[in-house]
Amino acid sequence: MIKITKRAELPKKQEALINAFAIIFSIVCAGLVILILGYNPVKIFHQIIVGALGTEMRIQQTILKAIPLLITSLGIAIAFKMKFWNIGGEGQIIMGAFGASLVALNIPPAVPSAITLLAMSGSAIFFGGLWAFIPAFFKAKMGTNETIFTLMMNYIAIKWVTYLQYGPWKDPASQGFPKIANFEANAILPSLFGVHIGWVIALVLVALIYIFMNHTKKGFEIAVVGESIQTARYAGMNINAVIITAMLISGGLCGMAGMIQASAIERTLTSALSGGYGFTAIITTWLGRLSPPIIMFVCFAFAILLQGGAYLQIAMSVPAAVADMIQGIILFFVLGSEFFLQYKVGFALKSKKKEVA
């Protein structure tokens, strides 16, 4: 008879060991699947690494993918810390990009870049925050289910930008092709060491959010509300204010990621700009155990998978779908292995039925 008991605190060394084992095990299993699909797993993994880190340019491409993922993950981590299941990152990214574009497309090209970019960021944070505020408001006031609410907000945002792209904001100069006008030079983020300065913003945000979550009163309140509403109420916290503040920050960060994508990558607004980062960030946030420094590493590892997968398609004409499947399989194993971190599985000689309390 299999016996399962909850572990007490696990020593750091053992935890690292189980984590490492899970990752190795998942890679081996993903390798088996690749073998079944008719490819050489060693070659595939090697090519993923080469494709993501092989040259300076590829490393830059990998970092470009890690930036939006990391900033969005930080936003989601704050919401998840409060056990507010914000799966609306995708919509908050898009609305942030919309806010940034609202400024970029209307500001005269003569305005200095620094002012334009600051105004774009402010507008992006506002609209991303707004998109998170709406579900947060109803959650705080009425207790509506935020999972579905934030999910629906994604689609409204995507349809809204698609509408703009095919309708009122369509660039007359694009000869009927449904796209929004490109940004002027003053609305484009500058680069540092070959990558747009979004990476600096992302690193600064990792530090800021880490301090916010661990060393400020508001950060502490968010954690308490997440642990137990009753405790928070007993401690005299204004729970509604905590929920709304946390979600404004969460959505604002996602909005910032949208601004960076619109300004530095797309240089315009498109409905596909979020590229699934809002959903992927949920996974990276969870695997990063809601801790900004760990999330940073997980996001970089994910960016390697994304960039390496894209490279596979070009270099070995392996369909991008294989990379998606590998990603899925590795994740399944990592998710499954968390169980072994929290519970101890042993064999009991005699099956002893637990007494019903």
Place this chain on the structure above:
Amino acid sequence: MTAFLAAAVIAGTPLLFATLGELITEKAGNLNLGVEGMMLMGAVMGFGVGLWTGNPFLAIIGAIGAGAAGAAIYAVLTVSLRANQVVTGLTLTIFGTGFASFVGKSFMGVPAPASVKSAFVTLEIPLLSKIPVFGPMLFQQDIFIYFGYLITIGASLYLWKTKKGLNLKALGENAAAADASGINVNLYKYVHIIFGGALCGLGGAYMSLVTVPVWQENVVAGRGWIAVALVIFASWKPSKAMVGAILFGGLNILGYRLQSMGIHISQYLLDMVPYVATILIVIISTRKNRKEDMGPADLSNPYFREER
């Protein structure tokens, strides 16, 4: 008008299957956000098996098996290994999307085989099809759609009239109490999650074999997410799920119809309506605080007997 209503029923059928699948899953206390992935797995296996064997029956079995297999992965992770349901569901969607485009790569752009399509010809039901408006709308359809009606009725009867169905609902409300009353919690969860996945697979196959009878990448096109919303829209009732599926199916095709009539409303704005409507329904049902309109109380809480 009647033609539009009939088309709305066709457009709503994949939604109906997926919504019922997710509804049953949620009744077991599990929120599975992998509907889109399971629909894609069903779509590609239904289409692929149909193409290889030319047998519509085997195609359907393939779709059911693929959806159920996806759900089984989810069940192992969330029920036995207690992984986070939201994250696991999203991962299932990533995996299913990759699986479908990989398997479907070789038949990209290939139309569904005629031998399979012939199984989905319109069958008029005697007498019923002669009812004005409702006859042509509901009873001059293909066998798949009638099967959808049967599943809807069956699910309603199961959930409200059978002991197993009542046990299932009890378990979704409070897993610990259900366990104490002797219900095998994990077994119930497994069976219903996998059954729900099979229905999602069927919904996907309807997309690839009937609605868009040509294989294309991402043939399900976000309908899995609408299905998740529809469960709430339907306040977890199969009969309302059917009304909702037809309504949302109709909204999906309304823009093009209006444009052909000379009324110009952007399809993209119309596309927003189902999502806004779902949000309003979530708000209204919470506000009224009516117990029977709310979801299972124990939804998305993992259950572990030793932690009770």
